[in-house]
Structure formats: C-alpha cells, structure tokens
Amino acid sequence: MDCIDSREKIDELYKKLTQQEEENDKYLESIMARQVNLEAKLNNITKALPNLQILHNDAVKLADMISHTSTLAESVSAKVRQLDISRSRVSECQQRVQDLQDLKLCKEGVKTALENEEYEKAAGHIHRFLAMDQAALKKTASHMSQGRSVEDCFTQLDSATKELRLIVAKNFEQAAAKDNAADVERFFKIFPLLGDKAEGLKRFSTYLAGKLTVMAQKTLKTCLDTPIHDKRAPVVYADALTLLFEGIARVLEAHQPIVETFYGPGNLLDVIERLQQECDKESRKILTELIQRRNLDHIVRQVDDASRGGAPMHTVASSASLVSMAASASGGQTHRRAGSTGGSVESDRKVPDPRDLDPLLNELSIAHSRAELYMRFLRRRITTDFESGDEEQREAGLKQMELVLQRSDLCRLMQELLGHYLLLERYYMSESVRKAMTLDTLDGEDSQTSSVLDDVFYILRMSIRRSSQSGSMDGTCAVINDACTLLEIDFCSYLHRQLKKGYSSGYLDLTAQAYNMWQSSLQQGRLNTSTQSDSDSARVMFLAHLNNADASLEFIKVMIRGLEEDIVTSIGAKNLTANDQAKLSSCLSGFGSVTASLRHVAEYGLQQLIASAVKPRTGPWVDAFMQANHQLTEEEFASYEADEPFVQNLIHNLEGLLSSFKAKLTFANYDALVGHVASEITTQMEKVIMKSCFNRLGGLALDKEVRALAGYLTAATTLSIRDKLARLTQIATVLNLEKPSEMSDYWGSSAGHLWRLTASEVRQIMLLRVDFKAEEIKKLKL
Amino acid sequence: MDDYKFLFKVVLVGNAGVGKTCLVRRFTQGLFPPGQGATIGVDFMIKTVELENEKVKLQIWDTAGQERFRSITQSYYRSAHALILVYDISSQPTFDCLQDWLREIEEYASNKVLRVLVGNKTDREDREIPTSVGEDFANRHNMYFVETSAKEAENVERLFMVIASELMEQARSKELPRYETPALSSRSTSVGDGGCCGGRFS
Numbered sequence: 001m002d003c004i005d006s007r008e009k010i011d012e013l014y015k016k017l018t019q020q021e022e023e024n025d026k027y028l029e030s031i032m033a034r035q036v037n038l039e040a041k042l043n044n045i046t047k048a049l050p051n052l053q054i055l056h057n058d059a060v061k062l063a064d065m066i067s068h069t070s071t072l073a074e075s076v077s078a079k080v081r082q083l084d085i086s087r088s089r090v091s092e093c094q095q096r097v098q099d100l101q102d103l104k105l106c107k108e109g110v111k112t113a114l115e116n117e118e119y120e121k122a123a124g125h126i127h128r129f130l131a132m133d134q135a136a137l138k139k140t141a142s143h144m145s146q147g148r149s150v151e152d153c154f155t156q157l158d159s160a161t162k163e164l165r166l167i168v169a170k171n172f173e174q175a176a177a178k179d180n181a182a183d184v185e186r187f188f189k190i191f192p193l194l195g196d197k198a199e200g201l202k203r204f205s206t207y208l209a210g211k212l213t214v215m216a217q218k219t220l221k222t223c224l225d226t227p228i229h230d231k232r233a234p235v236v237y238a239d240a241l242t243l244l245f246e247g248i249a250r251v252l253e254a255h256q257p258i259v260e261t262f263y264g265p266g267n268l269l270d271v272i273e274r275l276q277q278e279c280d281k282e283s284r285k286i287l288t289e290l291i292q293r294r295n296l297d298h299i300v301r302q303v304d305d306a307s308r309g310g311a312p313m314h315t316v317a318s319s320a321s322l323v324s325m326a327a328s329a330s331g332g333q334t335h336r337r338a339g340s341t342g343g344s345v346e347s348d349r350k351v352p353d354p355r356d357l358d359p360l361l362n363e364l365s366i367a368h369s370r371a372e373l374y375m376r377f378l379r380r381r382i383t384t385d386f387e388s389g390d391e392e393q394r395e396a397g398l399k400q401m402e403l404v405l406q407r408s409d410l411c412r413l414m415q416e417l418l419g420h421y422l423l424l425e426r427y428y429m430s431e432s433v434r435k436a437m438t439l440d441t442l443d444g445e446d447s448q449t450s451s452v453l454d455d456v457f458y459i460l461r462m463s464i465r466r467s468s469q470s471g472s473m474d475g476t477c478a479v480i481n482d483a484c485t486l487l488e489i490d491f492c493s494y495l496h497r498q499l500k501k502g503y504s505s506g507y508l509d510l511t512a513q514a515y516n517m518w519q520s521s522l523q524q525g526r527l528n529t530s531t532q533s534d535s536d537s538a539r540v541m542f543l544a545h546l547n548n549a550d551a552s553l554e555f556i557k558v559m560i561r562g563l564e565e566d567i568v569t570s571i572g573a574k575n576l577t578a579n580d581q582a583k584l585s586s587c588l589s590g591f592g593s594v595t596a597s598l599r600h601v602a603e604y605g606l607q608q609l610i611a612s613a614v615k616p617r618t619g620p621w622v623d624a625f626m627q628a629n630h631q632l633t634e635e636e637f638a639s640y641e642a643d644e645p646f647v648q649n650l651i652h653n654l655e656g657l658l659s660s661f662k663a664k665l666t667f668a669n670y671d672a673l674v675g676h677v678a679s680e681i682t683t684q685m686e687k688v689i690m691k692s693c694f695n696r697l698g699g700l701a702l703d704k705e706v707r708a709l710a711g712y713l714t715a716a717t718t719l720s721i722r723d724k725l726a727r728l729t730q731i732a733t734v735l736n737l738e739k740p741s742e743m744s745d746y747w748g749s750s751a752g753h754l755w756r757l758t759a760s761e762v763r764q765i766m767l768l769r770v771d772f773k774a775e776e777i778k779k780l781k782l
Numbered sequence: 783m784d785d786y787k788f789l790f791k792v793v794l795v796g797n798a799g800v801g802k803t804c805l806v807r808r809f810t811q812g813l814f815p816p817g818q819g820a821t822i823g824v825d826f827m828i829k830t831v832e833l834e835n836e837k838v839k840l841q842i843w844d845t846a847g848q849e850r851f852r853s854i855t856q857s858y859y860r861s862a863h864a865l866i867l868v869y870d871i872s873s874q875p876t877f878d879c880l881q882d883w884l885r886e887i888e889e890y891a892s893n894k895v896l897r898v899l900v901g902n903k904t905d906r907e908d909r910e911i912p913t914s915v916g917e918d919f920a921n922r923h924n925m926y927f928v929e930t931s932a933k934e935a936e937n938v939e940r941l942f943m944v945i946a947s948e949l950m951e952q953a954r955s956k957e958l959p960r961y962e963t964p965a966l967s968s969r970s971t972s973v974g975d976g977g978c979c980g981g982r983f984s
C-alpha cells in the first residue's frame with residue numbers, strides 16, 4: 001500500500017479529488033437538465049390516453065361491419081349459385097323438350113327413310129336418337145304424363161336400329177362379295193352412325209383381307225410361272241414377297257383415308273392386325289415354296305453337318321465323283337437336288353459348292369430386307385395414326401403394335417430365314433476363303449502380294465455387304481463377327497503355315513563360298529534356272545505371304561471404313577438406333593484383334609526371313625573383321641583410312657542383300673527388315689570386336705568404321721534405329737579413347753551419354769586396347 | 783468418362799426364359815423388369831465397374847435363347863472373354879440342355895474363355911435342380927458356378943464382379959512381355975486355365 005509520505009503526493013491526491021468532484025457536478029447538472037424534458041413527455045402521454053380509448057372503440061365497430069358485409073356477400077353469392085343451377089336446369093329442360101320433339105321426328109324419319117331405302121338418312125336419325133339421354137327422357141315423359149307415347153318411340157327406334165344394323169351388314173357383305181368399292185364404302189360409313197364402329201372395322205378388315213388373298217394368289221402364281229431362264233428366276237420368291245407386301249401397302253394406302261375420315265384416327269392398328277393374319281398366311285405360302293424349291297432344309301442340313309462334324313470337307317468335296325460334277329455343270333442340278341430330298345447317303349455327304357449358294361444367299365437376304373421394309377412401313381403408318389391421340393393412348397397403342405408385329409408369323413418366319421441365311425453365309429465365307437487359299441498364286445511379276453489377299457477381302461466384304469442388305473443389324477453384326485473369326489483363325493494360320501516353311505530351306509545350306517559361287521554364276525549369266533526355279537518360287541511366295549500379312553492391315557482399315565458407309569446406307573441412317581450403332585462399332589472393333597494377330601504373323605515371318613536369309617550370310621561378312629589387323633602403324637592407318645576395306649565391303653554386301661528385298665517387300669516389312677538386320681549386325685559386330693585387340697589407331701579406325709556403318713543403316717530405313725546401334729557406337733567410343741583416365745570423365749559427365757554398357761563391360765572393352773594398362777583400368781572409378 | 787483400363791466382353795447364353803435378360807438388367811440397371819419379353823437377336827449393354835481402383839468396362843452381350851437365333855448367338859462366342867451359361871433351377875429341361883450348350887461352346891469359343899455356370903431363380907419354391915447337382919456339373923466341366931436370383935438381386939452383382947476381377951487378373955498376367963508364339967488362337971487378354979471351380983464364388 002502506498003503511504004502518504006510526502007507533500008507532493010498529498011498535492012497530487014488533492015488535485016485528483018477536486019477533478020473528480022468537478023466531474024460529478026457536471027454529471028448531476030446534466031441529469032437535472034433532462035428532468036424538464038421528461039416531465040413534458042409524461043404530460044403528453046397523459047393527454048393522449050383518452051384518445052386511445054376512442055380508437056379501440058372504432059376498431060371494434062369496424063370489425064363488426066366487416067363481418068356483417070361478408071355474411072351479406074355470402075348470401076348473395078349463394079343466390080347467384082342457385083340462379084345458375086336454375087338456369088342450367090332450364091336449358092336441360094329445353095334440351096329435353098327438344099329431344100322429345102326430335103324423338104318423334106326421328107321415329108317418323110326412320111320409318112320413311114327405311115321405307116325409301118335411304119339408309120344414310122335413317123342412320124342419321126338413329127345417330128340423333130343414340131345421342132339422347134334416354135333414361136332422363138323417360139323420366140321427364142312420365143312426369144308429363146306422356147310416358148306411353150315416348151315409350152313407344154323408344155321401342156320403335158330400338159327395333160329400327162337393330163333392323164338398320166342388319167340391313168347395313170347385309171348390304172356391306174353383298175357389296176364386298178361383288179367387290180363393289182362404292183357400296184362397300186357407302187355402308188362402311190354407316191356403322192359408326194349406328195354406334196357400331198367395332199363391327200364396321202371388323203367387316204371392313206375382313207373385306208380388305210379377302211382382297212389380299214385374291215391378289216396374293218395371283219402374284220404367287222405369276223412368280224411360280226416365271227420361266228427358269230428368266231432374269232428374275234433366281235429371286236422369284238423374294239419377288240413374290242415384294243409383290244405381296246407392296247400389294248398390302250397399296251390396299252392400306254387406298255383405304256386408310258376412309259377409315260380415318262369416318263372412324264377417326266387410332267383405328268388403323270385394328271385393321272392391320274387383321275390384315276397381318278392374311279399376310280402371315282400368304283408369306284408362309286411363299287416361304288414354304290422357297291424352302292421346297294430351293295431345297296433349303298437339305299442344304300442347311302448339309303452345311304450344318306459339314307461344319308459341325310468338322311469333317312475334312314476338302315476331301316469330301318474333291319472326292320465327289322466326276323459324274324456328279326458333270327451333272328452339276330450341265331445344269332441338271334436343280335433337278336437332282338429336288339430329287340434328293342429323300343436324303344440318300346451319297347448326296348448327304350456331298351457339301352455344296354459355295355458358288356452354288358450365291359444366288360440363294362442373295363435371295364434370302366433380299367427376302368429378309370423386303371419384310372424389314374414392310375414392317376417399317378407398318379410401324380410408320382400406325383405411329384402416325386396414333387399421333388393425334390393423347391399420350392397415354394398413344395403409348396398403349398404403340399406397345400400393342402409391337403406385340404402384334406413381333407408375334408406375327410411373318411416376323412418369326414423371317415427370324416428363322418435369317419438364321420438359315422447366316423448359317424449359309426458363314427459356310428459360304430469359310431469355304432470361299434478356303435478355296436482362295438488353295439488357288440493362291442502370285443498376282444503378277446511385280447506384285448508384292450498373292451491372290452489370296454485380294455480374294456479373301458473381296459469375299460468377306462461382299463458377304464458383309466450382302467448381310468447388311470438384309471436390313472438386319474443383328475444379321476450384319478453376326479456376319480462381321482464370323483468374318484473376324486475367319487481372318488483371325490483361318491487366314492492368319494494359313495499365312496503362319498506358309499511362313500513356317502521358311503524362306504527357302506536352300507539358303508540354310510549355303511555357305512559363304514557356295515553363295516559366292518552362285519553369285520558369280522549369276523554374274524556370268526550361267527544360272528541354271530530350271531533347278532533354281534522351285535526354290536525361287538517358294539521364296540517369292542514366302543515374301544508374298546509376309547507382305548500379305550502386312551498389307552492386310554491396310555485392307556482391314558479400308559474395309560472397315562467402306563463397310564461403315566455401306567451398312568449405314570443399306571440399313572438407312574434414320575433407322576439406326578443408338579444401340580444399333582454401338583453394336584455395329586463394337587463388332588467392327590473385332591477387327592482390332594485380327595490386326596494384332598496379323599502383326600504377330602508378320603513378325604514371325606520376319607524372324608524366319610532373318611534366320612534363313614540374313615544370319616547365314618552376314619556371319620561371314622562380319623567375321624572378316626577378325627582377319628584384319630587392328631593394331632595399326634601410322635602408315636597402315638593412313639592406307640586403311642583411305643578405303644576402309646572391311647566396313648565398305650560389309651556395307652556393299654548389306655546393300656546387295658537389302659536391295660534384293662527392297663522391291664519385293666512392302667514399305668513396313670522392308671523397314672522392319674532393316675531394323676532386324678541392324679540388330680543382327682550389331683550383335684555380330686560386338687562378338688567379333690570382343691575377340692580382337694586394338695591399339696590407339698586401331699580404335700580410331702574402328703570408330704570411323706562404326707560411324708560409316710551406322711550412317712548407312714540409318715539412311716536405309718525410315719524408322720529410327722539409333723537405339724539398336726547405341727551399344728556398338730558406345731563400344732567404338734570406348735576403344736577410341738586417348739588414355740584410360742578419359743573414361744572416367746565420360747562416365748561421370750552428364751554429356752547425355754545414356755550408357756548401354758555396364759561398368760564391367762566397359763572395363764572388359766578397355767582391356768582390348770593393348771596399350772591400356774590393366775592396372776590403370778582397374779583403378780578407374782566407374 | 784470413357785477412360786477405362788480394361789475392356790471385357792461377357793456373353794450370356796442359355797435356354798429361352800431362364801432369366802438372362804433379367805440378370806443383365808439387374809446388374810446394369812438395378813431393377814427386375816416386369817413382363818420381360820423374349821430377347822430378339824442379341825442385346826448389348828455396357829457397365830463400367832471399379833475394381834482395385836481401376837475402371838473396368840464390361841461389354842455385356844445378352845443373346846436370345848430361342849433356337850432360331852442360334853446362328854446370331856454363335857457368332858459372338860469367339861470374341862468373348864467370359865461366357866455365362868445360365869439355366870433355371872426350377873426347370874429340369876433347361877438343365878438338360880446344358881450339354882448341348884457346352885458342345886456349342888467347345889465348337890465356337892476360344893478354349894481360353896472364362897466359363898461360368900449360373901443356376902438362376904433361387905427365389906422360386908419349386909426347385910428341381912439341387913445346388914449340388916449344378917455344382918457337380920460345373921466341376922466336371924471346368925466351370926465356375928454360382929446360383930443367383932435376378933428377382934431378389936442375389937449374387938448378381940457378385941457374379942459380374944468376380945468375372946471382372948478374374949479377367950483383370952488374367953489380363954495383367956498377360957501384360958508381361960512374352961516372345962514365343964505368334965499367338966494365333968487367342969486374343970491378347972484372355973489366359974486362365976479355368977482351374978479351380980467355384981472357389982471364388984463360394
């Protein structure tokens with residue numbers, strides 16, 4: 001605690017106290033000043049109090065008034081409502097009076113109209129009658145004590161309705177029987193007036209169905225009478241279907257407007273459902289004819305057996321007797337086939353020639369496409385017909401349409417037909433491809449590929465196109481899948497088999513001398529071609545197959561592009577759903593794995609080529625390196641440098657080897673060959689270098705030679721082969737050092753040297769330099 | 783969106799009405815479609831699943847079981863990575879036909895394809911094929927086995943996920959560089975010897 005021990009402190013405290021007192025005074029004064037103000041306010045409030053009371057009273061009064069008004073308003077509106085009801089009763093009453101009056105008129109009118117056979121007029125009256133609220137009318141009549149006469153009218157009109165219905169039905173049938181279109185239309189229009197739309201539609205559809213039957217029989221007969229040599233003979237059944245469908249389309253187009261005008265939209269499906277029964281019956285007839293006359297079942301069985309049994313179709317086909325081949329050549333074929341339904345063992349064993357299937361496949365595809373078009377036509381028509389209806393009705397209608405169409409016989413029959421078609425198409429492709437393989441020849445003198453390439457892709461593309469002409473995406477996709485399988489399995493293994501034979505075994509026996517002898521005899525024009533020709537052509541074929549594998553890649557690319565267009569055009573872009581598109585591109589992507597397999601085959605072929613044509617020949621060329629001296633004097637170096645005999649010879653030989661292939665290989669194959677040759681040469685070079693000893697100048701000479709070799713190889717191909725040459729170049733660099741210590745600079749420097757050599761390899765190489773001391777090399781820090 | 787590490791084709795086959803479409807719809811859309819009509823030709827659906835942080839795209843081909851679509855179905859065997867052969871546990875005839883289906887598979891599919899036998903409709907009371915009989919069949923024919931109910935969503939997810947992971951494993955082991963044969967008969971993604979049956983499902 002502070003104690004007051006000095007005057008200064010006392011003064012200070014006093015000053016503080018005085019200051020405080022002053023502040024307190026000021027505060028008090030300000031409070032006092034506000035008192036006046038507050039008093040005035042209080043005064044005001046006291047004065048206002050009575051006013052508040054008045055306000056409250058007024059508010060209560062207002063509330064009363066408002067609630068009163070609302071009651072009033074409610075009662076007024078109730079009255080208005082009552083008034084409304086009354087008014088509508090009055091008009092109802094008027095309507096009923098009108099109805100009662102009309103009722104009498106109708107009764108009279110119907111009677112006279114019927115007597116005068118004015119059916120439209122009579123129907124008009126009946127229509128008016130049917131539109132009346134009969135129960136209400138009866139009630140009204142009983143109030144007006146007119147019950148009896150009204151009751152009478154009803155009975156009479158009811159019986160008139162029945163009578164008219166019978167008359168109309170009878171007349172309709174008569175008109176239909178006579179195919180009197182005007183009368184058919186006349187009576188068809190009357191049914192809805194009599195409240196009998198369903199009946200009208202049914203009779204009308206049956207009438208149209210009858211027309212179809214007549215028409216179909218006529219067309220079928222014409223088709224069957226087509227002379228065998230007629231241009232259309234191979235597709236008569238497809239033609240018959242076409243005519244049938246076109247006929248139905250015509251009938252529909254001619255009669256749809258009548259239905260729509262007098263029955264309103266939304267009724268077409270019922271008509272079509274009935275017509276479809278007829279269409280089913282008629283198309284079944286045509287297809288039955290097709291199956292019988294084209295012997296389809298039998299062919300399908302044969303093909304099925306052949307592919308199932310995996311039987312050596314080859315031998316079966318070639319062992320078929322000459323007699324039967326002659327028979328087929330002389331056109332006795334259809335007859336023989338028709339007769340072979342009994343299925344004798346011999347004819348069952350025979351497999352059809354794919355070429356014979358061509359017309360049948362075309363016909364099946366066309367037949368399917370016609371049905372597809374027809375179904376599309378129906379869908380379009382029915383959908384349009386439902387368009388004006390409300391959402392719900394339309395949806396139900398469209399659903400019903402799908403059921404009707406999908407459950408139709410036609411649809412099912414076409415699915416079966418497509419199944420047969422696909423089976424045969426698959427057989428056709430695989431047999432034709434097999435044939436193309438057995439007939440494989442070189443296309444011409446300067447052709448790099450053989451006939452199998454063009455043939456196979458021609459066949460596949462043709463078949464896929466034919467399938468897309470069927471109008472079925474599923475069918476098209478199936479044929480694409482089958483084509484992929486054929487390429488990946490049959491075609492690839494064919495090429496593989498051919499390449500496995502090797503690039504003429506003759507070469508394997510060729511020692512360097514034999515080769516040189518052969519070459520010199522070539523130069524002297526003394527080549528004995530007759531003995532060489534066999535292995536020559538084998539070699540040419542080998543290269544052709546190697547090229548086939550590579551060229552197929554491009555063929556596939558081109559084919560896919562073409563097919564996409566073909567398919568979209570033949571099925572029609574607007575008919576393709578997103579799902580169809582996805583299916584198609586997924587199936588087309590199946591060619592991707594074919595591509596991978598073909599690459600494997602090409603690679604395998606190259607390995608074969610290297611093994612037989614490159615390795616045995618480059619060996620001696622490179623081995624010559626070991627005969628050369630690599631410890632050179634200045635003099636020797638100068639003369640060596642002048643013509644670099646080893647490397648120039650090697651390059652010359654390589655040039656000869658490669659140029660003999662350049663024109664015979666595709667670009668990609670040639671590039672790949674150069675790549676392989678580069679790898680081979682560098683490996684071999686490495687081996688001989690490791691067996692040699694170098695001095696400083698020998699190293700320098702080697703470095704120059706390696707550069708020359710690398711320069712030559714790099715220029716020989718469009719591919720980058722630096723990588724393949726890296727080790728050899730680095731070996732040369734190491735052997736070209738001035739002194740061992742330089743090595744550690746190289747090794748450590750970030751000169752961008754990505755060393756392909758390990759430290760111990762570097763040491764080993766350095767030891768080849770006779771002038772480098774082992775001690776020093778060992779001491780190097782690598 | 784369309785980035786995926788693996789793409790596998792899965793093909794479903796089996797008699798009409800055994801529930802192939804329902805299985806696919808359950809897996810791809812998570813629903814059991816009421817009044818499912820017979821499949822016409824072949825249906826195609828895609829579902830991308832995630833497995834071990836990798837996106838795996840499954841391309842599912844749902845084929846029609848009715849006889850007349852056989853040629854279409856056959857064309858899809860070859861490129862399949864996995865084949866799901868379905869029967870109905872409440873229908874002996876669908877089980878009896880498995881032999882025929884196997885013959886087709888032998889004939890058309892790659893022998894390296896992953897094969898799975900599925901007994902569907904386990905929710906039904908009127909079972910005709912005991913589980914052990916199905917299992918036995920699968921064992922004898924080197925197939926995986928699982929019983930499902932598309933209706934109750936039982937084992938459906940698992941069916942496809944196990945297939946996806948199995949195929950992924952195969953694809954990975956195939957990624958190792960291989961030199962020897964110019965693989966003619968197989969695609970790059972399927973290996974598998976279909977060895978132990980059912981192991982991963984049980």
Ligand SMILES: Nc1nc2c(ncn2[C@@H]2O[C@H](COP(=O)(O)OP(=O)(O)OP(=O)(O)O)[C@@H](O)[C@H]2O)c(=O)[nH]1
Binds near residue numbers: 845847931933
């Ligand atoms: N109880 C039960 N019924 C099922 C199950 N799965 C399918 N179904 C029923 O079996 C019927 C046929 O099913 P789908 O999926 O159409 O058969 P599907 O194998 O696709 O037949 P197709 O397309 O003709 O080859 C339908 O009525 C389904 O409701 C299931 O797990 N349980």
Ligand SMILES: [Mg+2]
Binds near residue numbers: 803819847
């Ligand atoms: Mg289905």
